[in-house]
Amino acid sequence: MPRPKFEEQWRQRFIQRGTVCQDDADIAGWTRSGLEARLRNFQRLWPGDVPGALWLDVGCGAGSYTRYLAEQGVTPIGMDYSLPSVQKARERSSAAMTWAVGDVTQLAIRPASLDGVLCFGVMQALSRPEQAVAEMVGSVRDGGEVWVDALNRDCLFTRIKRVVARLRRRPLGLRYDTPGELSSWMRRHGAREVEIHWIPILPARLQRLQPWVESGSFRALLSRVPVLGSLLSHAVLIRARL
Numbered sequence: 001m002p003r004p005k006f007e008e009q010w011r012q013r014f015i016q017r018g019t020v021c022q023d024d025a026d027i028a029g030w031t032r033s034g035l036e037a038r039l040r041n042f043q044r045l046w047p048g049d050v051p052g053a054l055w056l057d058v059g060c061g062a063g064s065y066t067r068y069l070a071e072q073g074v075t076p077i078g079m080d081y082s083l084p085s086v087q088k089a090r091e092r093s094s095a096a097m098t099w100a101v102g103d104v105t106q107l108a109i110r111p112a113s114l115d116g117v118l119c120f121g122v123m124q125a126l127s128r129p130e131q132a133v134a135e136m137v138g139s140v141r142d143g144g145e146v147w148v149d150a151l152n153r154d155c156l157f158t159r160i161k162r163v164v165a166r167l168r169r170r171p172l173g174l175r176y177d178t179p180g181e182l183s184s185w186m187r188r189h190g191a192r193e194v195e196i197h198w199i200p201i202l203p204a205r206l207q208r209l210q211p212w213v214e215s216g217s218f219r220a221l222l223s224r225v226p227v228l229g230s231l232l233s234h235a236v237l238i239r240a241r242l
Ligand SMILES: C[S@@+](CC[C@H](N)C(=O)[O-])C[C@H]1O[C@@H](n2cnc3c(N)ncnc32)[C@H](O)[C@@H]1O
Pocket: 014, 015, 027, 028, 029, 030, 035, 058, 059, 060, 061, 062, 064, 065, 079, 080, 081, 082, 085, 102, 103, 104, 105, 119, 120, 121, 122, 125, 126
């Protein structure tokens, strides 16, 4: 099936980035501080898995998370639909690691064969996000996990951007999701438990405040008062268990 135009434009952009950029963050299209904050957040939340557990990192970009999984003793497969990005990931990783070119909306993976899936930074470039969720959940065994992050549609800053774009009659060019939608897709396709984690990420110019929004007390506030989490978090991370 041909890709919808929105997805095809993103695919071309990511192939271009994989071809011309060198830095992990540039290849992914993040700021360096944004990638570092995202990685720290994941490292804090992910409890690990047994040695050799099979995890797919789909939309792996230059492989930042894939290498972290390998360092933790699990067996990751890094997959991306951008061949040049996968080549960059492979060049900067141990030769023992496995890489593949593939699309999260059409995973050619045996059903229920993985222990876990990560999919970070991908939802915003999809026009059929529920299809991707169905593919990921379907590829994980009972008891396994799917971790997905997305841009939070309800974030205050995003709301302002949406209004400005509407006034200027310009498309946003990115999709934004709510944790409610993401959770209901996960459940509809077989997840039994879903956790929501708010991820406040400040722009590069406000980085000196980033440690504060990552502090235990600020995180506790966001999880106790979800409306604050929703207004103040640029991204949201969903951890789903099957
Ligand atoms: C924003 S980058 C994130 C890279 C990495 N996961 C991270 O968080 O640093 C998004 C990545 O997802 C890949 N991607 C986007 N849509 C995809 C799809 N439908 N299937 C596979 N990969 C996709 C892009 O090529 C790009 O490398």
